Amino acid sequence: MPDRSVTTLPKAHLHLHFTGSLRITSLRDLAIKHHVHLPEALLADWPPTLSARDERGWFRFQRLYDAARACVKDESDLRRLVREAAEDDVAEGSRWLEIQVDPTSYAAGLGGITPALEIVLDEARAASADLPIGVGVIVAASRLKHPMDARALARLAARYAGDQPGEVVGFGLSNDERRGVTTDFAHAFEIARKSGLAAMPHSGELLGPDAVNETLGSLQPTRLGHGVRSVESRSVLNRVVDSGVALEVCPGSNVALGVYSTPADVPLRPLVDAGATIALGADDPLLFGNRLADQYRSAREDHGFTDAELAALARSSIDASLAPADVRKAAYADIDSWSASAPGDLPQRDVHDA
Template structure:
């Protein structure tokens, strides 16, 4: 009897990475370096106890998550720091087979130390272009507004994002809405997303992780998304899930994030197979490796090990990530051919 073939490496599987936050992309070693550089003391859960034990399913749990995130963000204080984070994110993605990365950043978070939101974004875009050239992994940028800020701030960010819209590394390719989806009123951000959409940017808000299918439905109505950050809880309503599938809205599914934040207790409970069987477009993402302790390949490994997906299904997930991306047409075409070669 012939032995079963060895599974193909998920590291060498060509793919796109569409859900990675700027601060959360940091290597833990980089965070510790920056903390030492600027004289900050990090919480123990970002030192000896890393990765931290987290929960986002209640206000107390989310507060702890946000406190750690804010501590990390405070360590990024100058242009050199900003460039290092972008460069290392591209390097890490390149090592994991990613041919295209869309990194999400809210320039407001760093503007105080860098002269405003415009120079902050320009630093990120310039380094994205350089990193793309150096690594061979293209880096597009998603400008993200925060639910914790006024919707007028989101409009300002949308106008800034449109000014830098384009294709290829070093361009803004999308506009997002992040932070605790239980905060803010989704409909109040509609004008900002209209500005971004009219400027040619993809609409990529978060919805459907901490809240259920009603939040997904509201987001579909108000923000006309091309993709949803997470969106996994749309499975709790057949009607909403059908809306997502029929509209062709891609879901940026981050399995290890869902488990780390307590949305699902075990990796097997993440409804990846349900979404696939329903015909949903899916792009696996790492979300915040700094806090969750896992990067992009770990999400594909979870799909294989926790959901028993064969290599053919992993290849299709990779194709879906590429098709849902805003990568230039030549990058998409080349990567799809490389996925076919990986599977053959």
């Protein structure tokens, strides 16, 4: 009997970086438009071979990301990126997308961080009105910058806080988690929390359970970006589960960056068995070459998840989301319908993006 298609399984997508969401074809279009020379790894050699196990590997990853970001310059580029990210998620069954952006990366050509963020929010609202998906925005600070910059971004995010499509739903902290001092960003997260924003810092991918423990204590997260290496300490994993902090697990990222050697090594099953709330995410499809549905395929093919368990993962992603109540209610109902449908009545084979 055929399996149900993971692309028709309703789900939420909670870990997607702004430039990293670009289609490779769109990136190449934008490079031509702005006369930007792309590295060969984003041309003939795509997707690139990556690693982040040492500083050199991370530098290469960051260099490619920066090259892509240099192609996103004007208002139409930002709008195209948001719109296409939403369209791609719709095609993979996502009902709610939380896209993560650092507006300082695009501010230079748009008059500052405020207009840059407002463009992203406006297009998120428009895409949500036009497509069967809601798009919320996470404003993310960078660990590579001064904590005062993070405070400025937290104050900006607070001005647009809300729980509807086209509003800022959370505040994050991204980039190489081996850089910066986590506790130095506590004040920024306090500013965000006071405005009602959820906290979703990265932690526990490149560093182990001690980093997760520190992040839990100092930043009081709602979710953790990644968090997979909490499995290396039973006490830390218990703390994650007991505190109800959801984990945005991105298997494609974990393997591409060399955290785990193969998809089967990603500790998805131990995390689920421990009772963690899991939301699968694609992280940076532009650089990793796999999207949201591929993470669910990996759960099935590499970890032996049944259709019932995949449906539970999808529900878990909705549980962990900041989606409005009506979006959540509809998604839960449609997940139940997916589970109740006979596999033969659904597409028998998933179609991968060309």
